[in-house]
Amino acid sequence: MEIIIADHAGFCFGVERAVGLVDETSKNNKDVYTLGPIIHNPQIVKKFSDQGVEVCEDPESFKATDTVVIRSHGVPKKIYGQLQEKSVNIVDATCPFVKKAQSSAQKLGKGGATVVVFGEKNHPEVKSIVSFIDSEFFVVSDESDTMELPFRNSYALVAQTTQNSESFDKIAEILKTKCETLTVTNTICNATSLRQASAINLAGQVDVMLIIGGKNSGNTTRLYEICKSICKDTYHIETKEELDTDIFKTSRKVGITAGASTPGYLVDEVIEFLKEVTNEQD
Numbered sequence: 290m291e292i293i294i295a296d297h298a299g300f301c302f303g304v305e306r307a308v309g310l311v312d313e314t315s316k317n318n319k320d321v322y323t324l325g326p327i328i329h330n331p332q333i334v335k336k337f338s339d340q341g342v343e344v345c346e347d348p349e350s351f352k353a354t355d356t357v358v359i360r361s362h363g364v365p366k367k368i369y370g371q372l373q374e375k376s377v378n379i380v381d382a383t384c385p386f387v388k389k390a391q392s393s394a395q396k397l398g399k400g401g402a403t404v405v406v407f408g409e410k411n412h413p414e415v416k417s418i419v420s421f422i423d424s425e426f427f428v429v430s431d432e433s434d435t436m437e438l439p440f441r442n443s444y445a446l447v448a449q450t451t452q453n454s455e456s457f458d459k460i461a462e463i464l465k466t467k468c469e470t471l472t473v474t475n476t477i478c479n480a481t482s483l484r485q486a487s488a489i490n491l492a493g494q495v496d497v498m499l500i501i502g503g504k505n506s507g508n509t510t511r512l513y514e515i516c517k518s519i520c521k522d523t524y525h526i527e528t529k530e531e532l533d534t535d536i537f538k539t540s541r542k543v544g545i546t547a548g549a550s551t552p553g554y555l556v557d558e559v560i561e562f563l564k565e566v567t568n569e570q571d
C-alpha cells in the first residue's frame with residue numbers, strides 16, 4: 290500500500306505561531322489562560338490543559354496575576370481594553386495576516402470609505418475585523434449580499450483571511466457598480482486555498498482519502514467535504530484510534546491531508562499506523 294501526503298497539509302503559519310506562543314508562555318508563567326480554545330483541535334487543547342493552560346471565554350473573570358493568550362483569529366478591539374483594565378499580561382497570538390485585515394479595515398474606514406468586509410458575519414475573525422472600523426461598514430457573505438448594498442460615494446473592500454479569492458474578485462466587480470470610488474485590499478491568506486487545491490489533486494489519485502483534524506474545525510470539515518465529492522472512500526478522523534483496518538484491505542493508494550489546525554504529530558501517528566497495517570498485510 291502506498292501512502293501519499295498532500296503537498297500542503299496541517300498547521301498553517303499563524304496556527305503554528307499561536308501554538309508555539311502558548312507552549313513558550315506556559316513554560317515561563319503561572320496562571321496561563323487562552324481566551325477561547327487556542328485552535329479547533331481537541332487533542333492540542335487537552336495537551337495544553339495537561340500543561341496547566343486553561344481555556345476561559347470570559348474576559349471579565351481574569352485577575353492581574355493572570356497571563357492571557359489571544360488566539361490566531363483575533364478578538365474584538367474592546368477585549369483588549371477589558372484585559373488592560375484588569376492589568377493582565379496579554380500575549381497576542383493574533384496571526385499577522387489577521388492583524389493586516391484589521392488594520393487595513395481601520396485605515397480604509399478612517400480614510401472616509403464605507404468598508405465592506407467579505408466574510409462570515411458571526412465568525413470571530415470577522416467580529417474582530419469590524420470592531421476596528423470606526424465608520425460605516427457592511428459584512429457580505431456572497432455576491433447576492435453585495436447586490437443588496439446601497440450606492441455610496443466610496444467603498445473599500447477587505448476580506449476575512451480564509452475566504453475564496455474568486456468570490457472576492459466577483460464581489461469587487463459588483464461593488465464597482467455601487468460607488469464612484471472603490472479601493473480593494475486583498476487580505477486573503479493562501480493557506481486555506483493551498484490546502485484545498487492539494488487535497489483535490491490528491492483525492493483524484495487514491496482509493497482511500499484520510500482527512501485528519503478536529504471534528505469542530507471548519508477548515509478540516511471543508512477538506513473532508515471536498516475530498517468526499519471526489520473520492521467516495523474519504524474519512525474524517527481526529528486520531529489513528531478511529532481507523533478501521535478493514536478499510537485498507539483492498540486499497541492500493543491512501544491519501545492523507547490535515548486541516549490548518551491539525552498538529553503534525555497526529556498525522557505522523559496515522560502514517561505509522563498505516564505502515565504497521567501494510568506490514569501485517571504483506
Ligand code: SF4
Nearest residue numbers: 301303384386450478
Ligand atoms: S489561515 Fe492564514 S490567516 Fe489564518 S491563522 Fe493561518 S496563516 Fe493566519
